[in-house]
Amino acid sequence: MRARLKLHAQALGWPGLLGLLLLLAAAALALGLTPRWEAQASQWEAEAGRLQRQLRAQKLAAAAATPGAQATLTPAQWQLGLPSGEQRQQRLADLLELGLRQGLVSVRTEHRLTVDVSAGLERLRITMPVQGGYAQLRGYIDAALLQDPGLSLDSLKLRRANPQTPEVEAELLWSLHARHAAAPEQEAPR
Secondary structure, three states: HHHHHHHHHHHHHHHHHHHHHHHHHHHHHHHHHHHHHHHHHHHHHHHHHHHHHHHHHHHHHHHHHOOOOHHOHHHHHHHHHEEEEHHHHHHHHHHHHHHHHOOOEOOOOOEEEEOOOOEEEEEEEEEEEEEEHHHHHHHHHHHHHHHOOOEEEEEEEEOOOOOOOOOOEEEEEEEEEEOOOOOOOOOOOO
């Protein structure tokens, strides 16, 4: 075996051996860097997806701000502007955290998920009783609707236990709309 290697080395000569060593070094380097490259590529793909969703939401928000835009926004365009259902838990956490930052007190929330596979949509209904000042409540609703393009306020019930108290009790019924994970991603019509 050793004699055979010596014979091959003599046949290649010094330039051939140097080329073979450089080739082996490059292969070892590539094998060592591949996991890092793959991790970076997946990170870039996730960032690209986030930026695409953000761009779609901005386009839809700009279209909605244009007078008469509601008539031009098709259901397919609206659906493409929605976040994916995989983000449901984070979006719910963001909604609840926003209420806390506004100083509203919520002792419990109830959630109910409905999925329409044929339409590729899902809806998480959130019943949220809160207590706080009227200005805090208005600020919370405004900030929540601006923060999430797939959020809608379906119902709002206000009650003041005593006309003299500055706090109100409110029951908010939110819907977090999203694209269902099984729905194929398609390009928005132009």
